[in-house]
Amino acid sequence: MLQALMFFSMVLVVVGPIHWYLYKRLFKDTTTTTRGRRIGAAVIIGLALALLAAFIVPRVIGAKASWVIPMVGYMWLAVLFYLLVTLLVLEIPRVIANRTWARRATAPVADQAAAPVAVGVAAGAEPGQAETALAEPGLPSAPAPATPDGPADPSRRLLIARSAAIFAGLTATGITAYGVKTALGDPVLKRVQIPLAKLPRSMDGYKIALVSDIHLGPLTGIEHSRRIVRSINGMNADLIAVAGDMVDGTVAELGDEAAPLAELRSRDGSYFVTGNHEYFSGAEEWLVEVERLGMRPLQNERLEIRGLTLAGVNDVSGGDLGEGGPDFGKALGDRDPSKPVVLLAHQPIQAFEAAKHGVDLQLSGHTHGGQMVPFNLIAALQQPVISGLGEVDGTQVYVTNGAGFWGPPVRVGAPPDITLVELRAM
Structure with missing residues (x-):
């Protein structure tokens, strides 16, 4: 409150x-x-x-x-x-x-003391005839015309x-x-290759479909979810990562709109971490619903996928609201240091803590790429990476613009996107 x-x-x-x-x-x-x-x-x-x-x-x-x-x-x-x-x-x-x-308007008017001034028409003069005289010193001159x-x-x-x-x-x-028009259109499908030093050759080319900030809410509809599912499934990814801010409302209000997410398909499954908006929308209920839809929530935990460690931490808002914030020690402690770590964390700023735990790559959203230029300049004051690939204290950070919008259904200079992250062995 x-x-x-x-x-x-x-x-x-x-x-x-x-x-x-x-x-x-x-x-x-x-x-x-x-x-x-x-x-x-x-x-x-x-x-x-x-x-x-x-x-x-x-x-x-x-x-x-x-x-x-x-x-x-x-x-x-x-x-x-x-x-x-x-x-x-x-x-x-x-x-x-x-x-x-x-x-x-205030420029000085040229001296007109010696200019001829009409002083009137002589009595009895013929029509059209006038007498003129030079203005005498001390006599009032004709007023200057008003300037517009x-x-x-x-x-x-x-x-x-x-x-x-x-x-x-x-x-x-x-x-x-x-x-x-941009915000309500199809998300841009991006593709980025990111090398990881510890990635085994057997996983070279491993593909992760990254989507974030879907923001199901009062101004979206079920077609918004279907469009995103079609785009992701068309990528033929090995793994799907949903990096938070999926909803802006309760399960009762938005469960129908979220239903198409059950159709997400990949070889190694779909994984979800909370964003700040989940904590405004009933995070505990949504975590249950997400699992019902076939996505595995990663709440400060990790798992091994082939030669890769995939970890996920809660959003920082969970700690602010007393519902359980990020715990990097729990998620990354006592792990096998020979395997590369890919971390799902909603906010790019969490990379500062991730870097302390030796994370190789963090996948995030939250920023919307600024959503409406020049908001990207404001967002850059808070987050170390706004859009695309960056680095924080030796940890690579990739930030998606997100597939939806928050607030106005408007995107200028930061179109919605879904990114296929292709991991490459070095």
């Missing part, structure tokens, strides 16, 4: 100022009427509430019963993010444009504000639409 309160407090601290900024740039700066600004404020407040509700309502009334609210809230989250990024990028040209017009430039003319600022808002809106919606 305390963690949930802290989370939502942080959300409010962040969400409030962002929505105020969007209201200012999209409505306050672009609208000249009180009525228009009130409508804009109502829209922004409504969307902010929908965003908060998307996090809260599914946990209260169930993942499937509430799909409309998460759809609205999460889609707004994606649009909001790209609106914010675009508007922040436009801040510099907006300031430059406003200051440029301001300089034009600069801050004195609010239409300039209005034009800049509206142009920026329109550009940001079109950019954000266009990127989001592309991201939806």
Whole structure:
């Protein structure tokens, strides 16, 4: 409960100022009427509430019963993010444009003291005839024509504000639409060869199908599971590794969607480790269900497969929630040091501890590859590897983007993937 309160407090601290900024740039700066600004404020407040509700309502009334609210809230989250990024990028040209017009407006007017000035039409003069004279010193000169430039003319600022808002809106919606198409499409099938020094020649070319972050939940359907199963089975892998975050809801809510996973096929079986979202969704029930579906959970344990040690540890969230976190000593202690170790661990950051236990290769997920660029830059502040193959203290770490999505059904710059890891002897 305390963690949930802290989370939502942080959300409010962040969400409030962002929505105020969007209201200012999209409505306050672009609208000249009180009525228009009130409508804009109502829209922004409504969307902010929908965003908060998307996090809260599914946990209260169930993942499937509430799909409309998460759809609205999460889609707004994606649009909001790209609106914010675009508007922040436009801040510099907006300031430059406003200051440029301001300089034009305040530039000194050329001395016109000696210029001819029309002083009127002489009495009785013929139509069209006028008398002119040179302006005498001390006499008032004709006023300069009003300039349309600069801050004195609010239409300039209005034009800049509206142009920026329109550009940001079109950019954000266009990127989001592309991201939806990517997230809901087939996962990209990757293939990577990873050499292991201790791998016996008899296992050269051993194939592991790695999938993570399937995220069955309120915005997915059974076809999402079927698509993933078809992709994995088409790889003809020797072993299947499911590296956590399979679900965002209880067994009662999502059991039907998970059912196709029972059709996974490989020579040496399917194995599962918990991710952080399992601990938000009833981990104990899901561990039983996963086993019923034909996958073997590896809870801080290992087994020998031919000339290879396959180990799995719980996600760090299990320890935070008092349900059993990772225990590397239990999983890797007293093992045969002559055999290579492949470790399934949901988060790449667990590789720091894995390296202390001599793990040769860690297979992970969790990061989604950032899911929506430039979130990958933020994720890199927490995790040592975001996507693909990396190394942590001598341990090789491969991180998949994951086959699903969390929050918005949007992926930009990080398409969903399933990876065939081919182990090579050296």
